[in-house]
Amino acid sequence: MSLTILLRCHDVEQTRAFYRSRLGFDLSDTAEGTLTAVLHGGALVFTPADLWGAAPGFTGTIYLAVPALDDYYATVKDGVSLAWPLQDMPYGSREFGIRDCNGYYLAFRQQA
Incomplete structure (x- = not known):
């Protein structure tokens, strides 16, 4: 199963620059002024539109699986603003977390 998450962003161009230059995502402009950011099959879609009547916000962490996690972390x-450094977690995952330019928490874990 693949999953795509639609998130509100502060500024599409700032988000584009962050995800391209700091995280190495593949980016494309998509429907109705949205920006799609893809990394190893995980997709985030950003919109500047106020579809929810609220500022950008998310009460959770978005996990993305990546191969060669240690290399990606070093890159x-x-x-980025680290939320937690690369580490082996007590629940069996090797991961690190960041806070993106919109305030969202992303965790990158070793792809199985």
Whole structure:
């Protein structure tokens, strides 16, 4: 099963720059002014539209599986706001977390 998440963003161009230059996502402009960011099959769609009558916000963490997690961490860690560093978690996952330019929490975990 694939999953795509639609999120409100503060600014599409700022979001584009962050996801391209700091996280290495593949980006494309999509329907009605949205921006789709894809990394290893995980997709996030950002819209500047106020579809929910609220500021950007999400009460959770979005997990993305990536191969070669240690290499990816070394590539991105200095250009992002780390929420937690790369570590082996007590529940069996190897992961790290960041906070993106819109305030969303993303966790990157080792792809099985």
